[in-house]
Amino acid sequence: MTTFLIAFLLSYLYHGFGVTVGYHRLLSHRSFKCPTWLEYLIVSGGYLGFEGSPVSWVATHRVHHRYTDEEGDPHRPADGFWHAFAGWLVEPKVVMSGQQIEQVCPDLWRDPVYKAIDFDHTRKHALVCLISCIVFRVVILVLFGPWALLGNLLGVASTFVGPFWVNSVCHLANVGYKNFGTTDKSRNVPWVGLWALGEGWHNNHHAAPQSARHGIRPFEIDISWMFIKFLSLIGLATNVRLPKETKSAPAIDPKFAQLLQTMAAKEDVIESESPELVAVHSELLAQLNAARSLAAQLAQACDKLGEQVTEAQQHFSQNVGSARDQLSDQLLAARVQLAEQLLTGCDQLADQLSSAKVQIGENVRTACEQLSDKITPHAEAERA
Numbered sequence: 001m002t003t004f005l006i007a008f009l010l011s012y013l014y015h016g017f018g019v020t021v022g023y024h025r026l027l028s029h030r031s032f033k034c035p036t037w038l039e040y041l042i043v044s045g046g047y048l049g050f051e052g053s054p055v056s057w058v059a060t061h062r063v064h065h066r067y068t069d070e071e072g073d074p075h076r077p078a079d080g081f082w083h084a085f086a087g088w089l090v091e092p093k094v095v096m097s098g099q100q101i102e103q104v105c106p107d108l109w110r111d112p113v114y115k116a117i118d119f120d121h122t123r124k125h126a127l128v129c130l131i132s133c134i135v136f137r138v139v140i141l142v143l144f145g146p147w148a149l150l151g152n153l154l155g156v157a158s159t160f161v162g163p164f165w166v167n168s169v170c171h172l173a174n175v176g177y178k179n180f181g182t183t184d185k186s187r188n189v190p191w192v193g194l195w196a197l198g199e200g201w202h203n204n205h206h207a208a209p210q211s212a213r214h215g216i217r218p219f220e221i222d223i224s225w226m227f228i229k230f231l232s233l234i235g236l237a238t239n240v241r242l243p244k245e246t247k248s249a250p251a252i253d254p255k256f257a258q259l260l261q262t263m264a265a266k267e268d269v270i271e272s273e274s275p276e277l278v279a280v281h282s283e284l285l286a287q288l289n290a291a292r293s294l295a296a297q298l299a300q301a302c303d304k305l306g307e308q309v310t311e312a313q314q315h316f317s318q319n320v321g322s323a324r325d326q327l328s329d330q331l332l333a334a335r336v337q338l339a340e341q342l343l344t345g346c347d348q349l350a351d352q353l354s355s356a357k358v359q360i361g362e363n364v365r366t367a368c369e370q371l372s373d374k375i376t377p378h379a380e381a382e383r384a
Contacts, residue, residue, distance in 0.1 A: 003144065007151025016159040016197045018045020020224040024199070027054055027108060028061045031212035032228055032240040040113065047117070048136045049156050053125040055108045055118040059101040063094065064167075065209055068184040075167045077185070084168040097121075107311060162196035165189075170202035179216060180207035188220070198222030208243035216243065 022043035025031040034042075043054055051057055060074050067073040074094040077084040083093070096104070098121035108114045119125045141149045169175060169189055176187035184206055192200030193215065199205070201214040201222065215222030231237035 001147070003147040004151040007140075007144065007148040008155045009151075011152040011155025012158055014045040015049035015156045016045070016162065017224065017227055018042060018047065018049055019051060019159060019163060020197045020199050021227055022046045023051060023054060023057050024061065025212055025224065025228070028058045029210045030107075030241075031210055032232070032237045034231060034237050038231075038236055047129060048133055050129065050133055050160055052129045053118040054114050055101060055105050056121070056125065058108055059096060059104045062104050063096065065206070068186065068206065069171060077168055077171045081168055081172075084171065085164045088167075158195070159197075162192075162199060165192045166196055166199050166202055170200060176203070178203045180204065182206050190220075194221060198224040204243070210241050211243040212240050213242055 022039070023046045026034070026039060026042065046057075047054065064073055064075065067076075069076050069078065072094060074092065075084045075088040079093060080087065083091075088094075101121055102109045117125060117128065119128065137149060137152060140152055169192055170187050171185045172187065173185055176189035176192075178186075179188060180203055182203060186203045186206040188203045189200045192202075194200070198214050198221065201216070201220050204216050204220070205211070205214045212228050213222060213225040214220075215225060228237055228240065232240050
């Protein structure tokens with residue numbers, strides 16, 4: 001039983017963080033940065049948790065944020081609760097082409113690992129992911145036994161269904177509550193927040209999509225944020241983004257909301273007694289909704305601009321690094337070529353000097369011989 005409990009807890013956290021921290025907050029929204037080896041380690045928990053290609057997962061989620069609860073949202077509850085829960089995987093209403101996926105996820109498509117396990121946006125990536133997950137659990141069975149395997153299966157099943165609750169329950173108007181007046185139907189649902197390691201504070205997330213922290217109020221427990229905070233404290237997580245109050249329209253004051261609800265409930269009575277009050281009430285609601293919609297649009301525009309700036313910075317850094325590496329290679333090649341030319345020139349000069357020395361020696365010897373021939377007859381004549 002101890003083996004089962006340990007395996008369940010470790011599996012729940014490993015695969016859960018792989019989805020919430022890896023696939024969602026790190027890859028989808030770039031809420032923080034970490035070393036590449038750590039990124040792959042965290043993301044592996046989601047991949048071995050049957051989540052499939054990170055590129056496909058992130059593309060779906062980014063499109064969800066672009067068209068939240070509107071036509072174009074891959075899993076909006078307006079198409080049915082089952083569709084929002086899991087039906088969109090079986091019979092998708094939104095199908096993206098490979099070119100669209102690359103446009104939505106250019107940062108992931110440049111990563112050789114994520115690109116390799118996506119298999120050019122074909123369904124082959126799901127088959128390879130399934131085989132990898134099966135092999136992973138065979139290893140657990142062989143090394144740790146059946147109780148560990150059972151704990152892992154229950155742990156991964158619990159985390160696997162977490163995003164389904166978020167996509168469906170956290171967009172229903174009759175559950176949870178709102179902290180921010182977003183234009184979509186996102187809600188904070190406490191039990192989903194606990195189940196999905198902090199992902200259930202969904203209205204907070206849609207108000208500040210790039211924030212690494214979803215739980216804002218003291219009672220909104222966000223275990224995924226605790227993990228990111230721990231990584232930050234030990235220096236493994238940097239550039240951690242947090243929500244800003246100016247990014248989203250705050251939710252309406254609770255007392256004022258209660259007053260509006262009371263007035264709406266008694267609208268028939270008010271209309272019969274004071275039609276002018278009903279007109280003022282309707283006008284006030286219209287202005288309030290328009291202001292909240294404008295604030296949410298501005299927030300989304302700011303978030304989108306921030307993503308574009310971040311992507312441009314990354315692209316610029318990559319281009320500068322590539323140019324620097326290319327220039328370094330060219331300088332190294334030029335240095336090698338120059339050294340070879342100098343060595344060749346020195347060898348040629350040495351050969352020429354050697355040849356000149358030999359030639360001079362021969363010339364001197366020839367001159368000496370000729371001088372000796374001239375001197376010898378005169379010496380013989382003098383002796384005679």
